[in-house]
């Protein structure tokens with residue numbers, strides 16, 4: 642494996658990590674859209690501010706967190722009741738579950754080596770992003786699973802354990818599709834680096850976006866329920882993935898150089 646080829650795998654991993662995060666958020670976004678809540682979505686959740694009031698509160702809804710903190714969500718009204726609450730919280734994890742599964746199917750059965758590599762990459766990046774999240778669950782308060790548990794009046798740990806186990810298993814299943822075998826350690830390592838790197842980057846970008854939206858910056862206008870910068874990054878990301886699928890830069894089954 643040449644450094645150049647490793648660099649290409651890393652670039653693909655970064656791109657697919659963004660795709661995995663977008664898929665997760667799209668799951669939440671879809672439920673809010675389906676429930677007619679007119680959301681404006683950020684990079685890591687619906688646009689929201691805490692402990693301050695937006696300059697113009699039109700399009701925002703005041704909410705109170707579990708810990709009693711008051712904030713504002715960029716929705717026409719908040720989801721209400723156990724069914725809506727559970728659906729809105731479950732949308733993201735479910736999208737990640739299906740995203741990883743579809744990645745595995747593509748990684749195993751797609752006709753072209755490039756698409757198989759991209760499928761495996763989606764499995765690994767999704768599993769790392771979600772797996773690291775569940776690994777932190779004993780130290781975390783809140784989160785999607787807490788919201789589901791609260792809405793349904795059940796304990797959170799079975800959700801954390803079940804979903805964490807699923808992503809651990811599918812991570813291994815994804816790695817098994819990589820040929821040659823010696824590529825496995827590199828791909829696993831690059832997915833593990835890419836996950837936190839993109840996770841932190843999107844969290845920082847989301848903080849900037851929330852502040853700009855609260856100030857009423859016109860560049861944060863919502864398009865189909867996505868904040869403009871989020872929509873633009875999504876379009877560019879899809880475009881780059883399409884380019885990658887057309888002009889293979891690396892494939893999982895290629896002989897190592």
Ligand SMILES: [Zn+2]
Pocket residue numbers: 665669733734785
């Ligand atoms: Zn989520």
